[in-house]
Amino acid sequence: xANSGAMEGAAPARRRVEExxxxxxxxxxxxxxxxxxxxxxxxxxxxxxxxxKELRFGAAKESPRKKQKEPExxxxxxxxxxFTPGTEPKVPAQFLCPLSSSIxxxxxxxxxxxxxxxxxxxxxxxxxxxxxxxSDQVLSNTNLIPNxxxxxxxxxxxxxxxxxxxxxxxxxxTDCIISAADYSTFSTIVSDLSSNEVARKQAVKxxxxxxxxxxxxxxxxxxxxxxxxxxxxxLSTVGDDHELREDAVTALLNLSIHDxxxxxxxxxxxxxxLIESMKLGGTPNTSANxxxxxxxxxxxxxxxxxxxxxxxxxxLVNLIEMGDSAAKKDxxxxxxxLCVLKQNRTLAVRAGAVGxxxxxxxxxxTTVGDELLSLVALLSNDQDAAAEVAEEGGVPLLLKIxxxxxxxxxxxxAAAVLYAVCSVVRRxxxxxxxxxxxxxxxxxxxxxxxxxxxxxxVGILDKLNRIHCSxxxx
Numbered sequence: 176x177a178n179s180g181a182m183e184g185a186a187p188a189r190r191r192v193e194e195x196x197x198x199x200x201x202x203x204x205x206x207x208x209x210x211x212x213x214x215x216x217x218x219x220x221x222x223x224x225x226x227x228k229e230l231r232f233g234a235a236k237e238s239p240r241k242k243q244k245e246p247e248x249x250x251x252x253x254x255x256x257x258f259t260p261g262t263e264p265k266v267p268a269q270f271l272c273p274l275s276s277s278i279x280x281x282x283x284x285x286x287x288x289x290x291x292x293x294x295x296x297x298x299x300x301x302x303x304x305x306x307x308x309x310s311d312q313v314l315s316n317t318n319l320i321p322n323x324x325x326x327x328x329x330x331x332x333x334x335x336x337x338x339x340x341x342x343x344x345x346x347x348x349t350d351c352i353i354s355a356a357d358y359s360t361f362s363t364i365v366s367d368l369s370s371n372e373v374a375r376k377q378a379v380k381x382x383x384x385x386x387x388x389x390x391x392x393x394x395x396x397x398x399x400x401x402x403x404x405x406x407x408x409x410l411s412t413v414g415d416d417h418e419l420r421e422d423a424v425t426a427l428l429n430l431s432i433h434d435x436x437x438x439x440x441x442x443x444x445x446x447x448x449l450i451e452s453m454k455l456g457g458t459p460n461t462s463a464n465x466x467x468x469x470x471x472x473x474x475x476x477x478x479x480x481x482x483x484x485x486x487x488x489x490x491l492v493n494l495i496e497m498g499d500s501a502a503k504k505d506x507x508x509x510x511x512x513l514c515v516l517k518q519n520r521t522l523a524v525r526a527g528a529v530g531x532x533x534x535x536x537x538x539x540x541t542t543v544g545d546e547l548l549s550l551v552a553l554l555s556n557d558q559d560a561a562a563e564v565a566e567e568g569g570v571p572l573l574l575k576i577x578x579x580x581x582x583x584x585x586x587x588x589a590a591a592v593l594y595a596v597c598s599v600v601r602r603x604x605x606x607x608x609x610x611x612x613x614x615x616x617x618x619x620x621x622x623x624x625x626x627x628x629x630x631x632x633v634g635i636l637d638k639l640n641r642i643h644c645s646x647x648x649x
Contacts, residue, residue, distance in 0.1 A: 188230050195230070199223040203327075224324065266338075270329050273309045274299065276356065278333070280340050282326055283319040287312045290322050298391065360385070361395045361402075368405040375409055379422045382406065386429035393433035403430070403439060410448050417457030421464070424452045428464045431471035441478040450487045453494065463502035466494055470509035479512070483519040489526045495547065496531040503535050507546040514553055521557070529554055529563040537572055545585060548576070552588035555595040564592060565600040570607070578616045583625050590620055590631035597638055608639050 199220060272279045272292035281293040287307035291299075299308055300317050307314060333340055364385070367378035382402075385392040396402040410423040427445055430436045440446070446469070453465035469487055472478045487509075494506035510528060513519040532547040551569075554560040564570070569592075576589040596603050611617045617639075621632035 192227055192230050195223045195227045199227070267332075269325070270332070278338070278340060279326070279329060282322040282329070284322050286315045286318060290325060293319065302388070302390070357391050357395065361392060361399075365399060365402050365405070368402070368409065376416075376419050376422075379406065379409060379419060379426060383422045383426040383429065386426055390433055393430050393436060396430055397433060397436040397439055403436075403443060403445075407444055407448060410452070411444070415457075417461070420452055420455070421458045421461045424449065424461050424468065425464045428468040428471065431468045434474075437472055437475050437478065441472055441475060441481060446472065446478070446482055446485050446487070450482075450485055450490060453487075454490045459499065462494055462498060463505050466491060466502065466505040466509050470505060470512055473509060473512040476516070479516050479519065483513055483516065483522055488513065488519065488522045488528070492523065492526040492528045492531050495528070495535055504546050507532070507535075507550050511546065511550045511553060514550070520554060520560075523550075524554055524557050524560045524563070529560050529569075530567045533564065533567050533569045533572060544576075545582070548585055548588045548592075552591045555592045558599050561592075561595040561599040564596050565603050570596060570603050574607070574610045574616060577620055578610075578614060583628070586620060587625045587628040587631075590624065590628040590635075594631040594634050597635055601642075604638055604642055607635060608642070611636075611639060 203220060266278060269290075270278050272282075272295055273289065274295040275292055277292070279290070279292045282290045283293045283296065284290050285296060285307055287310050289307055289309045291308075296308075296319065305314050305317070306312060330340075332338070364378045364381050367374040368382075369375075370378070382392075382396070386396065396406075406423060406426060410420065410427070413420045413423060427440065427449065431440055431445075449465045449468050453462045453469075456462045469482055469491070473482055491506045491510050491513075494502050495510070498506060510523055514523050529551060532551050536544050536547050551560075551564065555564065564573075573589045573593045573596075576585055577593070580586050580589065593607065597607060607617065617632050617635050621629050621636060623629075624632060
């Protein structure tokens with residue numbers, strides 16, 4: 176019975192909504208089809224929209240969008256300015272997206288109540304922004320409500336005034352929307368890259384900051400035939416200008432993050448120049464950012480091979496040994512990525528990567544230990560690397576990690592390295608056996624670690640048991 180009553184109560188509301196829709200259509204026809212529409216017509220149209228909304232969603236009940244402002248006021252203003260008789264066809268400000276300054280094809284309303292072109296506000300949100308770009312208001316949510324009425328009004332206005340709506344400019348290779356303002360700013364920067372020394376320096380700095388802001392500029396630089404070559408030309412002749420070198424290297428780092436640019440940069444002289452900058456340094460950030468750029472470029476296998484062949488691994492290993500914590504992590508990540516290729520593993524072992532990692536882990540275990548331990552675990556598949564762990568005094572560090580570490584991945588990597596060491600350097604089994612007798616460290620991992628850690632720990636225990644049995648038989 177209750178459901179029957181609810182349905183009966185809803186019927187009048189539905190009828191009233193249909194009546195309001197008819198009124199709204201009538202008001203819109205008067206506004207759009209006649210030149211003598213008065214202010215009352217606009218107000219009645221907005222009132223009909225508000226009444227329909229109230230009947231559908233309820234006056235007291237908030238929608239899930241939580242008081243997201245509706246665009247009725249903006250729509251009324253747009254109606255009034257768009258269809259004023261006796262005026263030239265000037266585009267009403269309400270029709271223009273605040274981000275692109277172009278007429279909106281698909282207007283949507285943000286939780287701040289401001290209306291934007293869908294593609295541009297999606298780009299804004301995709302770049303991590305959580306404020307309204309027009310009002311700077313912090314957004315309560317990132318929902319986008321289609322502004323159907325404004326879209327219809329814009330379409331009618333364009334048809335009446337012979338305006339053809341052009342699609343937003345986009346880069347087909349990167350699938351991102353780029354505003355006219357972006358193009359203008361970028362064109363100025365590219366032009367200045369080939370200007371005088373002062374202008375070039377400022378242009379590189381501007382490119383650094385703009386490519387950090389979002390991927391629109393990263394995409395633009397990658398698709399422009401002159402931007403990256405000019406930037407590389409400046410870096411190749413930078414000399415002792417440490418600030419300019421840092422700006423150029425950091426701009427390349429920002430560009431390398433964009434997938435489309437990885438191949439372009441890999442096929443240029445960027446890798447060689449980044450390696451040179453990593454060696455020269457100059458500022459605290461230059462070497463670390465060069466290492467981070469090489470890491471980003473190494474996502475492509477073709478780049479992995481070229482980076483290794485170009486001599487990047489020795490200076491990266493040196494950075495692991497001598498750099499600050501951030502530089503050690505960037506360099507460690509780069510070497511790890513490069514060592515996915517077997518030939519680069521050999522180069523890393525020869526460059527002393529194992530000893531550098533162990534020294535850095537011993538000095539600053541909590542900050543850089545995870546990345547560098549993963550690298551040592553990868554390299555320990557090489558017998559020379561496993562032997563170097565023992566020679567560099569790495570066994571006590573590994574036992575400490577197994578005994579005290581709470582990170583399951585670190586325990587797994589330490590167990591894998593220790594198993595490799597025990598397989599190659601049998602004398603280390605004595606030290607491991609003493610640890611097991613005192614603390615039961617290996618048995619603990621064998622019973623409570625990850626599946627891989629447990630396998631490696633069981634393998635170590637098996638080696639210890641065989642030695643014990645061999646000694647007992649004698």
